[in-house]
Amino acid sequence: MPRPLHLHPDRMLPADPQVRAIARALYADVANLPIVSPHGHTDPVWFAGDAPFKDAADMLLSPDHYVFRMLYSQGVPLEKLGIRNPDADPREAWRLFAERYYLFRGTPSRMWLDWVFAEVFEMKVRLEAESSDLYFDTITDRLGTEAFRPRALFDRFGIEVIATTESPLDSLEHHAAIRQSGWGGKVITAYRPDPVIDPEADGFRANLAAFSELTGQDCLDWRGYLAAHRTRRAFFASMGATSTDHGHPSCRTADLPLAQAEALFAKVSRGEFTTDEAELFRAQMLTEMAAMSLDDGLVMQIHPGSFRNHNAAIFARFGRDKGADIPIRTEYVHALKPLLDRFGNEAGLSVILFTLDESTTRA
């Protein structure tokens, strides 16, 4: 018999009874507030099409790189978990997960998954080898019902607004479909220009060509390139965006003289640049984005400090976002100074700095 699944109502609170009482009171104040998520990690196609999720693995295993990366570290091949492998049997993938679920004890992934299992899917027993099929069938069955479609879940979870992030090259067709559908859920986009800003991004030069085509600007020319950003930011704002989002390796900013910025752009746009020049270009672009934010009012979100795709073999075989991102120490005091020297005293600029790791947030 699988053991019962029981969520202690105070499981996230301090153990001391006096402190716990304070924590309970504080939590009670916020527990039922609506969710306002500026960086929601959801796919707008879910809400545009409102198609049901296929099965338990499709919803909870294969999109969650924290989960499958842990299983890979214990020797489970990613292919068997359905990563880049449509032939994987989802029931068997789920079983590989269930057999190893004890490995997640004490992790945020388990805290969150146990909540999903107990509260969203009303499971009464723990996930383990013996309950694997029960979980797979119960979750998969429910996902086929109206109440578990993306829009129904959006409403059930009390989401006031959620922001996705899209490339400047994205047509935002799914956001358009959401708005035209008459559904009342507020799903907005955010301008995430990394693919046309990071010279080291996959396909950067092809992205610049597409950027030119999409905007009618000459994006191999510095002025045209900046104008293209302005055009797409305006379009994103017209589709509901209230922010930009920047996932740079560091928080470095720069404020180069025009001629130098132009020369640097000429290099990176030709694909002829050093690692340092790529970093300097990203740094310069944060300041350019801040300048545009002063004009169009979009809040800047900066997410520095992730060493992405650290596992070279996984990256080569499975691509990005496969659990090989590692938080690294990130310097802010020197890094932000060029941007702040230029715009730091402007009342109209809002910058949100996300820090990935509490011990890496100091200079």
Add this chain to the structure above:
Amino acid sequence: MPRPLHLHPDRMLPADPQVRAIARALYADVANLPIVSPHGHTDPVWFAGDAPFKDAADMLLSPDHYVFRMLYSQGVPLEKLGIRNPDADPREAWRLFAERYYLFRGTPSRMWLDWVFAEVFEMKVRLEAESSDLYFDTITDRLGTEAFRPRALFDRFGIEVIATTESPLDSLEHHAAIRQSGWGGKVITAYRPDPVIDPEADGFRANLAAFSELTGQDCLDWRGYLAAHRTRRAFFASMGATSTDHGHPSCRTADLPLAQAEALFAKVSRGEFTTDEAELFRAQMLTEMAAMSLDDGLVMQIHPGSFRNHNAAIFARFGRDKGADIPIRTEYVHALKPLLDRFGNEAGLSVILFTLDESTTRA
């Protein structure tokens, strides 16, 4: 009606009753000890002249850059708070502060200010918009009485000794006045040579010229420059100093051969140096100061790790010490080695390292 101001006697202690009981007992042991402050951030002119503070803003707002910097971050112009602006109305400046005092919830500034309000000025209600004038008038009135003059406060607070810091170029006239006044309070100086040691300090070359004039040494010559330090250290010691104090950006030390130290000094004293050379010169001078401390017994206080005047616009308009200093990560293990290799095994050397931020104190 403003809400009552109540200081919980255990407000700084842990919440758990058993741990709190231990904390209370420990605190009771030290609560009434006299204050011995080696780095007191006070102005000797207060104790020399014993003139009353003018008003609430003059005492508690305009000298406290932690307070006015927070207000500035919320859009209040510094001029309106009386910073570099003698025309500002102190009552109106105080009101701008009172209206925004809720912003300080949970800050050390508020912990400290509420204590001052309740214990020193016997305020019974909280500082907020409605109580702004009551605060301003009550505090200002009391500041006009004998019991609130600087010397009376010094006695009331149980200060055994407090050290100020002065430049080598300071005449120490206020300290002389204190000693000649017959007042019993012990206010001593500390030798803070940054203005004649840091090549990047404002007016460094003019300071060297003044240093020559004051000491009769040729302070553009390495030997003369060191002799001038010895002369002024002896004078400071004769005026009660027991320590030196060094506010360098980093804790780097160096122990250069004489010829190299001389050549480096020649560069910095001509004002022809790189950023690295300025850093190396400061590093060398920490070791020179340690050598002199072995002779004259002054304890070395080192305060590294503040990125000063980070806000360029504020610095240009209002000068230094305007709340734009940010703690940065500071390396000690490698940095101190040259000084320690030279003098680290000397029983006669005492060095106090101040660390500005708990998370930046490791190598």
Add this chain to the structure above:
Amino acid sequence: MPRPLHLHPDRMLPADPQVRAIARALYADVANLPIVSPHGHTDPVWFAGDAPFKDAADMLLSPDHYVFRMLYSQGVPLEKLGIRNPDADPREAWRLFAERYYLFRGTPSRMWLDWVFAEVFEMKVRLEAESSDLYFDTITDRLGTEAFRPRALFDRFGIEVIATTESPLDSLEHHAAIRQSGWGGKVITAYRPDPVIDPEADGFRANLAAFSELTGQDCLDWRGYLAAHRTRRAFFASMGATSTDHGHPSCRTADLPLAQAEALFAKVSRGEFTTDEAELFRAQMLTEMAAMSLDDGLVMQIHPGSFRNHNAAIFARFGRDKGADIPIRTEYVHALKPLLDRFGNEAGLSVILFTLDESTTRA
């Protein structure tokens, strides 16, 4: 009268009664488990010869650099404590320690020593000046009895297995003696190749010559040098080793092309190298060791992040391991990438990273 020595059974547990109850239950689960020590800091000669320790100072003072370094910091000459000085009187050395034992309040050394005093030697009073001779005599007497010989203590402490570390140049004669003695205690070695891997180690070139002689390989040739490692690793494994152990200053790894690795080895083996080349060679050797671990199954233990022999005067006079090692911030994310890019997806490789300081473990 010396004060009583009382070990509170909960002295290491949290103060809050509810949390303490949880801690007690967790501790009770593990308190009597056998000790499996992969890095045991013991000398195999103790177990080979099973000779009694000479006296209290011989066992507890002169081998413990955490203890004598603290005494040195308070002005006690190391010679008087018996460090590199066979003429020191152990009873007097012990007295110097006893008089200053109060200095250890709140240190891990005191936590551990009080346990040894109370539990192993059944002392009833605290160590202080007045009890110094009582301690010295009681401990020294007991050390002369059978029950306090190294093997008896090994059994008493419930050690299942302990690993020492030896240089590749070590004959492992003491381990051989242990195995031939018929005693059942499991004391194994670990392959610690720093003396023939670190170009900056004392006597590195002489070590390479001895490495050649011992293995019959030409250790001034890259292939011969690697073959010598394989030979000695096989010998260590045959003597029970299950791991290697690497005490590098940083965790840097490298994966150089063969020609470059050969050229680098040629430089370091001639003793003609820069600091950077020494670091790069150590980095390359971690990857070479990982390659060999894939063949012979030895687990890699890496102990980076100690700045060793920081006190130059102590090092010159007393040699290494004299309490002048300081934990430093250590970067892992970039440093390990070359090794992981080569072998990080191999199921057969086990690497244990030891971190010396909780605040220095992040990138």
